[in-house]
Amino acid sequence: MTGRFALMIDPVAADVQRSDFADTFTQVDAAAPALSVGELSTQRGDGVFESIGVVDGHAQEVVPHLERLAHSARLCDLPVPNLAQWRQAIDHAAAQLGSGESVIKLILSRGVEHGPTPTAWVTAAPAADFxxxxxxxxxxxxxxxxxxxxxxxxxxxxxxxxxxxxxxxxxxxxxxxxxxxxxxxxxxxxxxxxxxxxxxxxxxxxxxxxxxxxxxxxxxxxxxxxxxxxxxxxxxxxxxxxxxxxxxxxxxxxxxxxxxxxxxxxxxxxxxxxxxxxxxxxxxxxxxxxxxxx
Incomplete structure (x- = not known):
């Protein structure tokens, strides 16, 4: 798969300690509606993100990107992400990307205004030619x-x-x-x-x-x-x-x-x-x- 797609992550499982998080994220079409109109990432930019380069299906510098995501979350008083869960989502996305250069983005927002949980997702797409x-x-x-x-x-x-x-x-x-x-x-x-x-x-x-x-x-x-x-x-x-x-x-x-x-x-x-x-x-x-x- 070389097109655009996204993985919506279940933030309720973010504090669960287990090795297999495959059932805590769902793949969706990146062009399909997936976020509420009350999502604070779009209304106020209230969230954090990372962009990870992918070369021939291999996600680059995953560990420092995840550490920086966690650091940004702490600074913004967001729940600290479970890095094992995010790592598995990254690996799942990277495995579906074809040859050449791509980009995976990690996004963690405060979620819907007055909502009980944050919103978390991973997107994957071909990279621009630099x-x-x-x-x-x-x-x-x-x-x-x-x-x-x-x-x-x-x-x-x-x-x-x-x-x-x-x-x-x-x-x-x-x-x-x-x-x-x-x-x-x-x-x-x-x-x-x-x-x-x-x-x-x-x-x-x-x-x-x-x-x-x-x-x-x-x-x-x-x-x-x-x-x-x-x-x-x-x-x-x-x-x-x-x-x-x-x-x-x-x-x-x-x-x-x-x-x-x-x-x-x-x-x-x-x-x-x-x-x-x-x-x-x-x-x-x-x-x-x-x-x-x-």
Missing amino acids: SAVRERGVRVVTLDRGYDLGAAERAPWLLLGAKTLSYAVNMAALREAHRRGADDAIFLSSDGFVLEAPTASLILRFGDRFVTPAPNGGILHGTTQLSVYEYLAAQGFDVGYDRIPATDLPQADAAWLVSSVRLAAAITAVDDVPLPVEHTLTADLNRYLLSPRD
Whole structure:
């Protein structure tokens, strides 16, 4: 099966400890009606999600995606998902996907307003073709996110470290980048530090050291970034996390946006200032990211 479909998960079974959850989810046609009009994920974006890349039927980086889903759920005061149940739903969905690249999305919402239980589902669909972007790279602009680096700790209700369904700001940032003639954006804190892209993590190279913004500044800990770091460390490179001033961004020897489905895209320019591009390393990274990883 290579078309779109969804699995509706029974959240009542979320706290049941058993090895077989096959009877706790139901496969449905992704085009068929399945959610109530009172569903808070559509009314208010009150929920969390993850997007998992699938290559030739193998779901990538499942463990870190599930751990991040649970982390986001805790930040949003949602019931902590039973990861074994979700893992079995992911495996069931991945087994039905054909060759090539696909994407599985995990969605957990607060459910129907005033309802007794949350709503949970998994969707599966073919992925967009990002081969050209991986080869040619992306031009980015920097955009002020409007919060300083300490906002996440000072105001946890902003949910800056959660991957929530409220993605209107992220999509608005991408539209603004396109209006400025760029492909993507990089958020900066209001006090002048580099953060992340609307749908990707940022990795910079300075000599033989690779660095990404520390995730304690209210940004997501990227699952693909973790995989890239595993590869780079195995090649003998120094990798780390840091607070990166925005003024360092155009001084990088190379830079990439990395995400679960697009994978690694080299940054060719920042605010119209060209950056060096390492085509060979980018190709190596994408070959690794297309290999089976759990």
